[in-house]
Amino acid sequence: MTDSSRMNDRAAGRMYRLELVIAVQDREKHNQPVYDYKVCKIFFLCSVKDGKFVKNIETTESRYFGADELPELAEEKNNKEQIEMCFEAFAAENWKTVFD
DSSP: OOGGGEEEETTTTEEEEEEEEEEEEEGGGTSSSOOSSOOEEEEEEEEEEEEOOOOOSSOSOOOOOOTTOOOOOOTTTOOHHHHHHHHHHHHOSSOOOEEO
């Protein structure tokens, strides 16, 4: 990856490096309820490069979970199958980006 693959999440106070694109999904094929407008969801695998989490209006805490330790999900945003896909991508040696 080049320097252009770095991402800075200023709201949460961290610097990330984009490792790969896991999937590009049509939201209404994977999440309910269906919205009146279209949403394209892109899942990324990133590594944290530096910084410290900062509580903000959208995110009140940051924690890591194992695949079998997930908290209750807001499934209209991300469901268990999507999270499992991300764990699979993390463990894979040669993940191929999934496209809807």
